[in-house]
Amino acid sequence: MTNGHINPANVPDIPLKDGHSIPQIGLGVLRIDDDGVTPVVESALEAGYRHIDGAAGYNNEAGVGRALAATGYNTGAKRETLWVTTKLRDSQQGYDSALRAFDDSLAKLQLDYVDMYMIHWPTPFDWRSTDTWKAFIKLRTEGRARTLGVCNFMPADLDRLYQETGSWPAVNQIELHPTWQQREVVTYCKEHGIAVEAYSPMARGADLNAGDGTIARIAEAHQVSPAQVILRWHIENGTIIIPKSVHAERQQENLDLFGFALTAEEHEAIDALDGPTRAGHDPATFTYA
Template sequence: MNNIKSMVLNDGSTLPSVAFGTVNVKGALGLYDVLNAIESGYRLIDTSTNYHNEGMVGEAVRRTAVPREELIISSKLPGAAHSYDDAIQMIQETLYRIGIDYMDKYLIHWPLPKQDQYVEAWQALVDAQKFGLIKTIGVSNFLPEHLDRIIEKTGVTPATNQIERHPYFNNKALVNENKKRGIVTEAWSPLGREINDVLENDTIISLAQKYDKKPAQVIGRWNIQNDVLFVVKASSPQHQKENLNLFDFELSDEDMKQIDSLDKGEPGRVEGQHPNEYEEYE
């Protein structure tokens, strides 16, 4: 399985350092993509209620020959369910949709500080973990002030924080803040999505040529060497396999700095989704 490095979380559990992302992966074609990904060696499958594909992921779990206990299924709480009771019910509903008895990993999708119920939502995840509904709990798109507030109010630190991170928006300060709190960072949209040209960037391409790798592999390796979990999506089986093949080379410190230097700050966000402003009430 490509010798995928494992990451140890603050709750003692482990995750593979590469996950298969499923945003916009839906229906029969999506099912084919997920089954191919599992066949290629992915074991951590990242979905969300707001991706509208939890049923498809569940179908992949049922159809694959890989035993359920070897798969790590992760989903996310939508903004419409931040109140405590709504959150508990949504977690249960997600389990029913996917058709599994427990979530391996579950995150709050966005903090929604204007709504200001994320502490309540986090308490629901803490309790759902105690109930045995979730193995590992975390958050997504949380800033340091959001993290500190939920830790102070509940005494429980998230295991992971999934954040936007790619060469044009490396989010390095937040990666470091996560590390300070013992939280593993996960990178969403690590290849920048279709709306920017990170895979065609001259620096990335020259590094890919230097290491005889693909641009996506260079970005994956940059994340791995920063102790960041790489959540990546690909449809072709070839690209799926390439995105797992990150462990037979190492970027030099100078090359890591070159990639860091591509950062554009706030303008580099793929869709301008600042966690203090973005509203996700679906």
């Protein structure tokens, strides 16, 4: 395995239906406060990350923006090498409110555009995604949000969005890890050309011990960490992943997934860990931010 910084060229790009392509590994910044997130993003950029996944609801966009400005990744040629995602607060869904919220996010991030803007949760019990999506399309037309995505949308939500707007998102970011594989959602997305992005790719660490030592045995066989085994499984599935770490060494480890490959048997053993219990929230009932 390599030490230190990873060449960003080693991280594959996943092509999207809108013609853009997204680095398969990004840094997630959930549950990092606004002051604390700045050095975390700076160390990730130094390690070789070229994809930052944020959200208005994380209340740290300004801190991300300070990191981008301090490192020169907020403008010019360096900006073009970086993928930045942010997400709309659920409370700000709707046409005019989404446009106002986007302006606020862009100002905090100190950017002229974001690479992807996402609806954070579908809130089917208070559906505003149709008007929100129309605002998103305006932002895309203006070049200020290049790719449009959603998070936590189930097939019924995606169907409804398509029926009411005539378009599909390019990406659906969902909870996805070995013990919660959401195969029906993944299959639906693949059938409709929607790239799948996994948050909580290790179930916040819980899946490192899944399957009575299965992950640990595979890790030992390859002389890598259990986290790298799970992330490699995602990579081989073609899933976009956004592992979160505030530690520089762990950030580097999470990016260092290309010096080994799982055998077919090992991959199938992780497939077999699928279970009935999510680690996070139910998109049918949850609203966030």
